[in-house]
Amino acid sequence: MEALPRDTIVDVLEGRLREDILGGRHPAGSLLPPERRLADGYGVTRTTLKHALERLVQAGLLETRHGVGTRVRDFARSGGADLLPMLIRHSPDWIGEIFEVRCSIGALIAERAATRATAEQRAELAARLADVRATTGGEDTQLADVDVHRALARATGNRVYLLLTNTLFNAYLPVRAHLVGPFIDPEEAHRRLEPVVAAVVAAEPKAARAAADVYLTETEALMTAGLRAKGTS
Incomplete structure (x- = not known):
């Protein structure tokens, strides 16, 4: 150890x-x-x-x-968004505002990715989604899920979306252990994320945005429950 x-x-x-x-x-x-x-x-x-x-x-x-x-x-x-991890350490109620941004940006990224992704990027998304199912649960699944979102951001062709994605995940770091709820079961994590990736791979922007909305809302509820159980919100 x-x-x-x-x-x-x-x-x-x-x-x-x-x-x-x-x-x-x-x-x-x-x-x-x-x-x-x-x-x-x-x-x-x-x-x-x-x-x-x-x-x-x-x-x-x-x-x-x-x-x-x-x-x-x-x-x-x-200040910039790089202060978010520090602000969350000071006051965990910042996480609610981060979730709000996560939902709006995440849905937009999925829509843009469905419109702009190359064949190579669609193949990468499918591979990263398969990695989620192959994990053992918990932190491993959480990190594999992050890689899918980074791949979605890259597929937009806009590097700022990737930086925003990284910024939001970095903001979670002080409380990441309490946000593991959606990732305990790799099969369930895969099930939630699969419709988003499928819509992007199929080049269906409206379906990708709708699927992302469902995914982001469902996982936010699970993560918020985890925070409440740990008394951090």
């Missing part, structure tokens, strides 16, 4: 700072206190503080300017 990684003091401090920023203790637009005072307030060294601040700058929550200091960014104005 591989040992689970332990949180370092930098990990813990990063989490504390992130929660304090998103919770409003350090409001958007405000300057953080001087590093020495901030480090003393959190009971850490300035070196540890610098490492944690660098991570939050990279994440897009902070910006540092020489001679000015470190300012809290207004993520609602300047």
